[in-house]
Amino acid sequence: MTITTAAPAGSALTTRDEYADAIGTAIRAAAAYYGSGDSPLDDASFDLLLSLIQAYEERYPEHTDPASPTGKVAGGAVPAGEVAHTAPMLSLANAFGPQDLLDWEASVVRRLGGPVTGGFVVEPKLDGASLAARYQDGRLVRLVTRGNGTSGEDVSHAIGTIVGLPERLASDASFEVRGEVLLTTAQFERANEVRAAHGAGPFSHARGGAAGTLRAKGRPYTVEMTFWAFGAVERGGSAVLPATSQAEVMAFVAAAGVQTAAATPAGLTVVATAAEAQEQVDRIAALRPLLPFGIDGVVVKLDSLAEQSAAGTGSRHPHWATAYKLAAVERRTRLLDVTWAVGRTGVLAPTAVLEPVEIDGSVVRHATLHNPADIERRGLRIGDTVTVRKAGDVIPRIEAPVVELRTGEERPIALPAVCPGCQGEIDRSQERWRCAQPADCGRIAAILYAAGRDQLDIDGLGERYVRALVEAGRVQDVADLFALDHAALAQAAGSERRAVKLLEQIEAAKGRPLSRVFCALGVLGTGRGMSRRIARHFGTMEAIRTADAAAMTEVELVGETKATAIVAQVASLGPVIDKLAAAGVNLTEPQAERPADAGAEGIGAGGVQGPLAGQTVVVTGKMTGALAAYDTRDKVRELIERAGGKSASGISGRTTLLVAGAKAGGKVAKAEEAGIEILGEEAFADRIAAFLGC
Numbered sequence: 001m002t003i004t005t006a007a008p009a010g011s012a013l014t015t016r017d018e019y020a021d022a023i024g025t026a027i028r029a030a031a032a033y034y035g036s037g038d039s040p041l042d043d044a045s046f047d048l049l050l051s052l053i054q055a056y057e058e059r060y061p062e063h064t065d066p067a068s069p070t071g072k073v074a075g076g077a078v079p080a081g082e083v084a085h086t087a088p089m090l091s092l093a094n095a096f097g098p099q100d101l102l103d104w105e106a107s108v109v110r111r112l113g114g115p116v117t118g119g120f121v122v123e124p125k126l127d128g129a130s131l132a133a134r135y136q137d138g139r140l141v142r143l144v145t146r147g148n149g150t151s152g153e154d155v156s157h158a159i160g161t162i163v164g165l166p167e168r169l170a171s172d173a174s175f176e177v178r179g180e181v182l183l184t185t186a187q188f189e190r191a192n193e194v195r196a197a198h199g200a201g202p203f204s205h206a207r208g209g210a211a212g213t214l215r216a217k218g219r220p221y222t223v224e225m226t227f228w229a230f231g232a233v234e235r236g237g238s239a240v241l242p243a244t245s246q247a248e249v250m251a252f253v254a255a256a257g258v259q260t261a262a263a264t265p266a267g268l269t270v271v272a273t274a275a276e277a278q279e280q281v282d283r284i285a286a287l288r289p290l291l292p293f294g295i296d297g298v299v300v301k302l303d304s305l306a307e308q309s310a311a312g313t314g315s316r317h318p319h320w321a322t323a324y325k326l327a328a329v330e331r332r333t334r335l336l337d338v339t340w341a342v343g344r345t346g347v348l349a350p351t352a353v354l355e356p357v358e359i360d361g362s363v364v365r366h367a368t369l370h371n372p373a374d375i376e377r378r379g380l381r382i383g384d385t386v387t388v389r390k391a392g393d394v395i396p397r398i399e400a401p402v403v404e405l406r407t408g409e410e411r412p413i414a415l416p417a418v419c420p421g422c423q424g425e426i427d428r429s430q431e432r433w434r435c436a437q438p439a440d441c442g443r444i445a446a447i448l449y450a451a452g453r454d455q456l457d458i459d460g461l462g463e464r465y466v467r468a469l470v471e472a473g474r475v476q477d478v479a480d481l482f483a484l485d486h487a488a489l490a491q492a493a494g495s496e497r498r499a500v501k502l503l504e505q506i507e508a509a510k511g512r513p514l515s516r517v518f519c520a521l522g523v524l525g526t527g528r529g530m531s532r533r534i535a536r537h538f539g540t541m542e543a544i545r546t547a548d549a550a551a552m553t554e555v556e557l558v559g560e561t562k563a564t565a566i567v568a569q570v571a572s573l574g575p576v577i578d579k580l581a582a583a584g585v586n587l588t589e590p591q592a593e594r595p596a597d598a599g600a601e602g603i604g605a606g607g608v609q610g611p612l613a614g615q616t617v618v619v620t621g622k623m624t625g626a627l628a629a630y631d632t633r634d635k636v637r638e639l640i641e642r643a644g645g646k647s648a649s650g651i652s653g654r655t656t657l658l659v660a661g662a663k664a665g666g667k668v669a670k671a672e673e674a675g676i677e678i679l680g681e682e683a684f685a686d687r688i689a690a691f692l693g694c
């Protein structure tokens with residue numbers, strides 16, 4: 001059988017030769033995966049290959065090759081390292097669905113000889129590289145990779161480059177903490193920029209980047225990584241960890257200053273039953289697209305350490321834990337072409353055309369690329385094998401090319417010489433190139449957008465007719481659509497019957513809710529969701545028009561900069577809005593909430609829970625130290641919302657927390673008087689540490 005990089009061969013292994021080939025491929029892939037981090041196979045393909053090998057071995061146990069990767073930590077691909085582990089570092093058993101989780105629970109009950117009484121702890125399965133960090137008398141003395149599970153490689157040179165692993169603890173405790181080192185999305189982007197600046201190829205995905213970075217010595221640049229602990233073991237001679245459960249172990253480690261999985265936005269939750277654990281799995285799976293780093297599953301463990309040791313440990317994985325796998329969101333495929341189109345604001349937008357690949361249940365054919373500079377930074381070439389990521393409803397994106405898989409046939413991506421819309425000149429003064437005549441060239445795209453399904457939903461009004469109407473001078477803006485008569489439509493559509501249909505559609509569009517009509521205006525920075533929030537918040541177009549920037553910031557997720565931009569654009573759209581009103585288009589929102597009830601408290605953007613859930617936070621003074629990067633109100637607001645809180649500008653009856661920065665003024669006294677909790681910057685930074693810099 002042949003294994004391609006993108007689509008795995010799905011057929012069973014039937015001959016001994018095929019089996020031998022498959023083993024060879026799997027061993028090479030695993031060696032690359034745990035070595036440089038860049039395997040020729042993506043995880044889905046590797047897992048499929050492994051399942052074929054396993055099926056063959058079950059059918060022909062007598063043919064089983066001792067070199068087979070099945071049943072071994074790291075597939076047996078990693079040689080013994082120089083540092084022996086105090087206790088083995090193992091893989092995890094897998095669950096692929098709710099039934100598997102219940103089956104695992106049943107196996108645990110069998111081993112315990114009775115029901116689980118200590119509950120289950122649920123944590124995200126962080127998608128990075130496994131690492132053991134040894135603390136001696138409060139100092140970080142050694143970092144060791146998982147290796148083959150019994151011994152690993154000394155990677156202590158990485159000390160000082162990993163967020164979450166302090167070189168000194170708050171106490172002089174001695175223990176070994178175990179966890180995952182990874183690159184957050186922001187760290188991954190930064191790493192590839194730094195590498196490009198040093199002439200090194202980009203990491204094709206974050207996990208490989210973390211594994212490679214951990215082992216790399218003597219690079220002329222540093223790549224910052226992040227650590228999250230998920231376990232700890234005692235070190236010879238040290239006092240016994242003061243804990244009887246996994247949750248307590250983690251709390252102890254966190255109190256000493258090490259970042260733990262409990263501090264991730266997904267958190268660590270203790271539940272009583274496997275059914276409740278399943279609920280947590282579903283919750284974390286839903287959070288996945290919003291997380292600032294990759295997870296490839298959710299880990300469920302027995303919480304009680306006594307029950308853990310009673311359940312015991314096998315040669316490859318512990319019996320007291322299981323990894324509930326989530327569908328792969330990254331696949332490898334080929335970049336076939338890049339096409340360019342003019343957006344409604346005149347921006348030239350490149351789209352990657354991909355060899356179709358199935359990711360998480362849907363076929364991906366296109367991915368966004370932002371602009372020429374972005375293409376350059378990613379070092380992409382036509383024909384490249386690329387890592388494509390698609391999580392949830394988020395638009396698929398290309399992470400990076402897999403440079404190792406280049407054949408030499410790849411071609412550079414041609415940047416357009418003239419505007420693809422009007423063949424006119426291009427304005428290259430900014431990173432995002434624009435047509436030099438954006439008003440004219442973007443008009444067709446703008447009208448098409450306004451007529452689109454999520455806006456006015458004028459069925460049948462496609463690009464050909466819009467172009468004809470614009471070129472005939474009948475339509476300059478969205479409001480002109482409502483002034484069209486039968487004759488104009490018949491001419492544009494070339495058919496009386498189609499004109500009748502279109503007129504009916506346009507008439508129906510007059511009744512769309514305000515959120516869609518507002519969206520159709522194409523105000524920059526307001527897509528579907530934002531238009532809905534604005535319409536619900538204000539209720540009428542009139543209220544939107546009279547809102548000033550301060551009133552606009554009351555809309556959820558609208559910061560000051562955005563508010564100012566929206567208000568200015570709405571003002572310049574005055575004549576268009578007047579025409580809409582005159583044409584009898586509906587300008588009210590049926591589901592409006594009165595501004596007084598705007599925004600449910602306790603839940604931030606997208607319902608994310610976090611350390612600030614339920615809090616209304618006011619920040620005053622200048623941010624310094626760990627918060628120095630949050631130097632505008634917008635940035636602070638975004639940070640607070642990411643951590644699950646609501647941000648407000650003034651102290652009111654709803655305020656629950658005041659963050660006082662340098663030179664904080666009168667708000668502190670006011671908060672004191674009102675009995676509101678006040679935190680200094682440092683204490684605040686600690687509380688939301690997991691959300692900083694991501």
Ligand SMILES: NC(=O)c1ccc[n+]([C@@H]2O[C@H](COP(=O)([O-])OP(=O)(O)OC[C@H]3O[C@@H](n4cnc5c(N)ncnc54)[C@H](O)[C@@H]3O)[C@@H](O)[C@H]2O)c1
Nearest residue numbers: 029030033039041042043046091092123125126130230299
């Ligand atoms: N693409 C390839 O060529 C290739 C090759 C080999 C393996 N793989 C992939 O690697 C995976 C299996 O590898 P594995 O055995 O290294 O890992 P695993 O999936 O068995 O998981 C075990 C690891 O999970 C990590 N982990 C993350 N969060 C954790 C938490 N909260 N609690 C405990 N552990 C946590 C630990 O580092 C632990 O070592 C598969 O998904 C496979 O597709 C891919």
Ligand SMILES: [Zn+2]
Nearest residue numbers: 419422435441
């Ligand atoms: Zn143009």
